[in-house]
Amino acid sequence: MFHLHERLAADTVEVTRWPLCRVLLMNDRTYPWLILVPQRAEVREIHQLAAADRARLTEEVAAAARALETECGADKMNVAALGNVVAQLHVHVIARFRSDPAWPRPVWGVVPSEAYDTEGMAAMMARLRPALSAAAESLGEI
């Protein structure tokens, strides 16, 4: 049985569910930042997934990265599975800008996270949901 780790649940808001992954928005308005969590129990590493799930994860991550890059006009996308703090397998998909406070460093630990306010979260969701919905259609073809 898959249960989303409580720390991931606390730090994010769910955007949508794809066939393999929950697609979550990190509640940090400093960076447009998605987290994809494969809905599989007890998996910590990408190489522990079954090969078919791993292929699916790759396509869902690529689709999310492409959609977020386009929607935000990012300078660079960062994609990472770290899991040193929360071991449940999750993949960060972060839109980076030359003007963001961590550039060119990775985002972790550089500035304290800043939660969206209600309006900001609603506006972000209103952009992300259609963009990810369109991305999901291309996923259907795999």
Added chain:
Amino acid sequence: MFHLHERLAADTVEVTRWPLCRVLLMNDRTYPWLILVPQRAEVREIHQLAAADRARLTEEVAAAARALETECGADKMNVAALGNVVAQLHVHVIARFRSDPAWPRPVWGVVPSEAYDTEGMAAMMARLRPALSAAAESLGEI
């Protein structure tokens, strides 16, 4: 035409070449750290790769991560495609330990890198080459 970025060439030593990727050892003895670089010109993002190359990249990264985890007895593997400094697509595969100097943070920027000495590099290569060679055999089956 694929050319390895000069910064990646300067910071690493080649371990082997797989069908898609060059497999490089980061010349930093603080962490067992591989970098996989798809031998494709002008690609910055995972989602820019052709789907078949992306599937291949995923399997090569998973094979490298599994081999490095086993060889080093890592507590956690970190896998990341960042590219904020060197845009040429490259994937970090890093063995992490609860005892390493950056744990649980990501490794970038925490402590200055320390090059291997000649003996240390030879010893690391003597461990990695057979481990990665065995991993490549499982790759052949895809």
